[in-house]
Amino acid sequence: MLDNAPRGTICIEDIEIGMMRSLRKVVTDRDIEMFSEVSTDRNPVHLDEDYAQETIFGGRIAHGMLTAGLISAVIGEQLPGHGTVYLGQSLKFLAPVRPGDMVLAEVEVTEIDHAKRRVTMNTRCLVNDKKVLVGDATVLAPSRKFD
Template structure:
């Protein structure tokens, strides 16, 4: 039984399965460790992310998480839920609207807005929120598998 479930977890939606309006989300609470590890992985050691004294003097009045850390949660939705495994991320535009801080829970939501079946493409509206506050909004273009 576990093997059958594992196989299904590795299968995403094909273009034939998708419809405008379909939506999925992924949520993660950002930790201090996430911010430090992302700085190390990405090489972005801007002190607004790592140094409280420095960050206190900025418009944010304290440390903030990397915008691309939160944007990465969009990739989690697209690659694991909608369309899911097998999709290829082709492009993404992002507008960073508000800061994210350690302890905030970011919810990334993806909503299908357009299907281009002849090219196996799907356009997805992407939004990240903390509570009711939009922190990132944008649009992604994906290539998805077809059964045909």
């Protein structure tokens, strides 16, 4: 399940400190399998329940970068949206995401450099109101001047 969040573009001229956007998605077994196939990361902690039961996680978990990809979706689809170019992203993984978890991915504008069209955002993912991933992103935002 993926929220029907607004899609499109917010140009640098219209972005303000404190703006936030988010999406919610249930991470499914199929998501994990497809991410494993695309990324070629076939670590059994993601794919093999028997193996994963013997790890510190006590069961299968989603790839951390799959969870981080939800932040990319918010940035690329909502804030700033279409035409945005990623410049950097820091990530700190705080807790595992498991198959069936509903992940809330949020971004919040913290800095704007209009001259360079750069936007810095606090990024985070939560499961049941618990932070599972935090970080900061810097992006090049689209501008009406370049349309």
